[in-house]
Amino acid sequence: MPIITCIDDLKALHRARTPRMFYDYAESGSYTEQTFRENTTDFARLKLRQKVAVDMSNRSTASEMVGLPVAMPVGLAPVGLTGMQHADGEILAARAAERFNVPFALSTMSICSIEDVAAHTTAPFMFQLYVMKDQEFLAGIIDRAKAANCSALVLTLDLQILGQRHKDLKNGLTAPPRLTLPVMMDLATKWRWGMGMLRTRRRQFGNIVGHAKGVGDTSSLMSWTAEQFDDRLDWDKIARIRDMWGGKLILKGIMDPEDARIAADFGADAIVVSNHGGRQLDGALSAIRMLPHIVEAVGDRVEIHMDSGIRSGQDVLKALALGAHATWIGRAFIHGLGAMGEAGVTAVLELIRKELDVSMALCGERKVTDVGRHNLLIPQGFETEYGA
Ligand code: HOC
Incomplete structure (x- = not known):
C-alpha cells in the first residue's frame, strides 16, 4: 500500500x-478545457504572505456555513455519478463528512438516493437540485429532501444545458457502464471496483429511476435528463422553488457580479461562486479570479462560498483570504x-485540514475566521485584467 501524503497520491490511486x-x-x-485548467493555475498565481515571530498557538479551523458549525469551512460538493466512482460512493462520502463535521451535498444525479443516504447517516446532509421541466418530479424530489431532513x-443554476465533455462522448459514458469489449478489458484490471459493484444494488441514478415518469432503464434515463433540464429557468421559477422548499437556500454557479446582486436581493442564504469545475462554459474566467469581483459587488449582504479549482488546504486559505466565507x-x-472509499474521503479531509492549519500558522493566523487579504500577495492585474 503506497504511503499517502497528498491528494495527488490519491488521484493516482483513483486513476x-x-x-x-x-x-x-x-x-x-x-x-478545450481551458477554464478547467485555469481554475487551478490561477490559484498558483496567488501567493501567501509568510509571517514570523507571531504567536501561532491554539489555532482553530472551526467556522460555520449557512449557520451550521463546521470543523473547517470546506464542504463536499455535489458531484454527479459519485456512486460510480466507488460502490455506494455517496453514502461513504456522506459518512466521512459527518464524522469530520463538514457538510456533504448530495447531487440530484447521484447513484445512491436521498433515502439511501438518509438511512445510512445521522447528521442532516444538503441536497443539490437541478431545475427540471417535469413539475411533478420537481415537487416530489423537493418533498423527498424535506422528508430526509436535508439541512x-x-x-445549481449553471447547468440548464450541458457543456460538452469530449471524453464522456468518446468513452460512451453510462451508469452502469455498457459492457463493450474495451470496457470489459478495462474492468478486468479494476477488480476492486467490480467486486464493490457486484455487492451493491445501487447502480442507477437512485433519485430518478422509479421516480420520474418514463424512466425505466439507462437509455431512457439519458434521453430524459438531456431533455428535462429546464432551459427557461428564470428568477420567478427560482422563487417558486424557494417557496416550495421553505428552508435554507444556496444558489450555486454565480459568476457575474450583477447575478450576485440579484441573488443577494433575492435573499439567498449563500451563493457559490463556481464555474462548475470548468465543466460548463469553457472560456469563462476561473472562479478564484471572479471571486473578488463578486465580493466587491455584494460584500457581506450574502454569504459567499466558492468552488472550482481547490485541490489543497493552501487553496482553501487563498479563497478565504480573497473574501470567500467558505469553500467546496x-x-x-x-x-x-x-x-x-470512505477512508480515502476521510484522508482528503484530514490532508486539507492539516494543510490549511499549517499554512495558516506560517501566515501568522490562529483562527480561520480571521484570514483576510492581508495574508495574500496578489499579482498585478489579477483582479483588474478582466474588469467584471
Ligand atoms: C447525464 C448527466 O454536475 C456534471 C454534473 C451533472 C451532469 C448531469 C448530466 O457532470 O457536471
Missing part, C-alpha cells in the same frame, strides 16, 4: 482503480473516494 470512463468523467472539463437546498471541494474528495 488506477476506477474504470476509465468514470475517472475521465471526474477529471475533465468542457470543450439546505443547493440550487469536488474532484479532490472524488479522488479519495475512488482510491480508497
Whole structure:
C-alpha cells in the first residue's frame, strides 16, 4: 500500500482503480478545457504572505456555513455519478463528512438516493437540485429532501444545458457502464471496483429511476435528463422553488457580479461562486479570479462560498483570504473516494485540514475566521485584467 501524503497520491490511486470512463468523467472539463485548467493555475498565481515571530498557538479551523458549525469551512460538493466512482460512493462520502463535521451535498444525479443516504447517516446532509421541466418530479424530489431532513437546498443554476465533455462522448459514458469489449478489458484490471459493484444494488441514478415518469432503464434515463433540464429557468421559477422548499437556500454557479446582486436581493442564504469545475462554459474566467469581483459587488449582504479549482488546504486559505466565507471541494474528495472509499474521503479531509492549519500558522493566523487579504500577495492585474 503506497504511503499517502497528498491528494495527488490519491488521484493516482483513483486513476488506477476506477474504470476509465468514470475517472475521465471526474477529471475533465468542457470543450478545450481551458477554464478547467485555469481554475487551478490561477490559484498558483496567488501567493501567501509568510509571517514570523507571531504567536501561532491554539489555532482553530472551526467556522460555520449557512449557520451550521463546521470543523473547517470546506464542504463536499455535489458531484454527479459519485456512486460510480466507488460502490455506494455517496453514502461513504456522506459518512466521512459527518464524522469530520463538514457538510456533504448530495447531487440530484447521484447513484445512491436521498433515502439511501438518509438511512445510512445521522447528521442532516444538503441536497443539490437541478431545475427540471417535469413539475411533478420537481415537487416530489423537493418533498423527498424535506422528508430526509436535508439541512439546505443547493440550487445549481449553471447547468440548464450541458457543456460538452469530449471524453464522456468518446468513452460512451453510462451508469452502469455498457459492457463493450474495451470496457470489459478495462474492468478486468479494476477488480476492486467490480467486486464493490457486484455487492451493491445501487447502480442507477437512485433519485430518478422509479421516480420520474418514463424512466425505466439507462437509455431512457439519458434521453430524459438531456431533455428535462429546464432551459427557461428564470428568477420567478427560482422563487417558486424557494417557496416550495421553505428552508435554507444556496444558489450555486454565480459568476457575474450583477447575478450576485440579484441573488443577494433575492435573499439567498449563500451563493457559490463556481464555474462548475470548468465543466460548463469553457472560456469563462476561473472562479478564484471572479471571486473578488463578486465580493466587491455584494460584500457581506450574502454569504459567499466558492468552488472550482481547490485541490489543497493552501487553496482553501487563498479563497478565504480573497473574501470567500467558505469553500467546496469536488474532484479532490472524488479522488479519495475512488482510491480508497470512505477512508480515502476521510484522508482528503484530514490532508486539507492539516494543510490549511499549517499554512495558516506560517501566515501568522490562529483562527480561520480571521484570514483576510492581508495574508495574500496578489499579482498585478489579477483582479483588474478582466474588469467584471
Ligand atoms: C447525464 C448527466 O454536475 C456534471 C454534473 C451533472 C451532469 C448531469 C448530466 O457532470 O457536471
